[in-house]
Amino acid sequence: MKKIEAIVREESFDAIKRALEEKGYFGMTVSHVEGRGRQKGLKLQQRSGEFEVDLIPKVKVEVVVLDEDAMTVLRALAASARTGDIGDGKIFVIPVEDALRIRTGESGMDAV
Numbered sequence: 001m002k003k004i005e006a007i008v009r010e011e012s013f014d015a016i017k018r019a020l021e022e023k024g025y026f027g028m029t030v031s032h033v034e035g036r037g038r039q040k041g042l043k044l045q046q047r048s049g050e051f052e053v054d055l056i057p058k059v060k061v062e063v064v065v066l067d068e069d070a071m072t073v074l075r076a077l078a079a080s081a082r083t084g085d086i087g088d089g090k091i092f093v094i095p096v097e098d099a100l101r102i103r104t105g106e107s108g109m110d111a112v
């Protein structure tokens, strides 16, 4: 199993959710997070001058899937999060050792 962890723009979340649903992936964890990439935040221009925002609000979407579904989910996430501008986000693929559906006791691939 793999966990696909995508940190994306807040605006792209609806499109991501729709894309995953269309492909039959429903389970996900969503968190509102703050982060920065290689630009170390953002420079904003205001009338009072320029100021820096260190951490930018983002949405983190975590989806755990079978190995053979990992690429499909990764591509769907990337396609619906991409604008081509700086700050589109990042996706990490993380191996998952085990899973447990608490209600039924199913584990491993049956629990995903």
Ligand SMILES: Nc1ncnc2c1ncn2[C@@H]1O[C@H](COP(=O)(O)OP(=O)(O)OP(=O)(O)O)[C@@H](O)[C@H]1O
Binding pocket: 007, 008, 034, 035, 036, 037, 038, 039, 056, 058, 085, 086, 087, 088, 089, 090
């Ligand atoms: N190396 C990293 N480790 C952990 N989280 C990261 C890392 N890089 C980026 N992130 C997370 O991803 C979010 C989006 O990053 P961002 O898209 O700005 O990446 P980038 O590498 O700067 O690419 P770009 O040049 O397109 O902006 C960040 O706000 C942060 O939450």
Ligand SMILES: [Mg+2]
Binding pocket: 036, 037, 038, 039, 086, 087
């Ligand atoms: Mg960046």
